[in-house]
Amino acid sequence: MKSNKDNFFGYIFILPFLLLFFSFLLYPFGKLFYISFFEWNIMAVAMDPSNAIYVGFENYYYLLAGEGVWFNISVFFTPIKLITFSVLTISLYYFYTKEILKNNIGLIFFFFYAYVAYFVHGIQATDNAYWEDDVFWKSIRNTMVMDFFSAYAITFIALLIAIGTNHTGKIYIVIRTLFWATGGVGVAALSIIMVQIFNTYGGITSNFSNFFGFDNFPFFINMNGSRFVVIFATVWWAISLPIMLFLAALQQIPEERYEAAKIDGATKSQIFWYITLPGIARMFLLVSLLQIISHWQIFGQANIMTSGGPADATRTVVLMAYDYAFRDMEMGQGAAVSVLLFFIIGFFVFIQFKTFKENE
């Protein structure tokens, strides 16, 4: 029975939320698409709204169009790439034969994303390639690689920490706190800390290497070095929530399963692969997807620590959108970048919703 009173109170209760929800979430979301079809100079439009010029798909064309891109197989024949590929494939084969992959959708997704991120490296421009915007592609690739490493470093390290500290006792609470307190640091504070840590002169890394008689490693000049700093900062910072989620999941695995396995004489690693890991498979997938989604939007660390440099090595997609909109004053172009990023993230969000609907 839906009574008038229920209708009245129901709408009174949700009205404030709905108003804010529509005006500051759904409306801007629609307007994001709208702006992306315009040449929308921030100054000109501020003076007179009619200065926004409809350009159709031109903003998208500018980002995506070009010629001379192809799949360059030769980049995969460096030692590091070959080792990476072998390790991935051997472990995939090992997991497959040991039936560890079975029912563990989290691990399956890990291998899927790892291969995608690996083969994205092969998309290269030829010598006579012509691009309207050659940085956009780079930023997609950078973000994807940094996203992959951050997300799965966080997932695996958090899992290790959660298993290691999943004991009762006051001292373990203190240890856990040491691990996850870093999550309370704000992104600007984090960036300042990390710049100090990895500073070529006077950073903690250079102090240590000088102490042991090595040369300083110039993290912020080296392309992979600065990517490493951004990934390290992200992992150090974002790990607290995954640790908590894994701890909660670990504590829900029934104790009887462990006892039964021990009676059957299972080794420690067997217990891990066949009881612990399947027991938290769903949480594993959830944590990795949450991290993947959130680090595709990585902005603050890259903006404050490296400003996207050196040579666009840490230029992320959100940083591109921000630079287009507020440095070049082209809101339309920035909005187009955001829309494309929305579709990339949408893919992962879709998987997340799908797997969790099925589970219910």
Added chain:
Amino acid sequence: MSKRFPITFIVVLIAAIIWSIPFWWILSLSFQPNDILQKTTSNTALGFIPYPFTIENYYLLWGQSFFGWFINSAIVAVTMTLLSTILCSLSGYAFARIDFVGKKIIYPIVLAGLMVPGELLFIPLFTQFSNLGLNNSYAGLILPRLAVPFGVFIMTQYYKGVPKEVEEAAIIDGANRFQIWYKIMVPLSIPAMITVAIVTFGFAWNDYLWPLISLSAQDMRTLQVGIALQIGARIQEYMGTSLAGVIVSSIPTIILLIYFQKYLLRGFAIGTK
């Protein structure tokens, strides 16, 4: 106690200490004088022992614009937390318990809002708030962050788990929905509300991209923006003071994270069920 207890324990303990090295180092540097840090950051024991020791850095902070940033952040974060928690609780109760026309359409739309990454909306929000004339104001910082589908989802799930008998008695007594929410449901849902409040506060305190865009006036800056723009620029000269600022800015959220970890865990257990 089993025999292999110390091995796991020691490995985990060492890992925890290594993990928090950046924090200890920054903490130690923040207690050293600026003029020493200009020359070297590895004064005593690679900088891990704050000698020569001074607390001047922390004392100096409060005379500077840092104090203003702290106040701005506190105002924004506290207001946002209070309003957002109340809003989420109200609408969560309505979605969970009140049968009103159109609920079956509205609730899925709200859940679909979970799929929109909020960080991506900064461009349309900026044009919207310029038109409203709300950039550079507290309202401009708070309003776009109030409608959190995640909070509504958590609260709805929580209220669905509350036994129906609890409110039936009150309905027979003639209490209206608002009284039921205020007198029965709010006290019952304090743990879930604390979860929503902590998440909102942490998010508000550490929000960076939106304040960076929305604020152009220097005196309106929040902590994160101030630290990024001002402290980052003059850190070589005043390293001790800057790092003291970094430490102070992180204290509120770290304390909340540690103190309320139980509530956070419980909340996310609801959210990921």
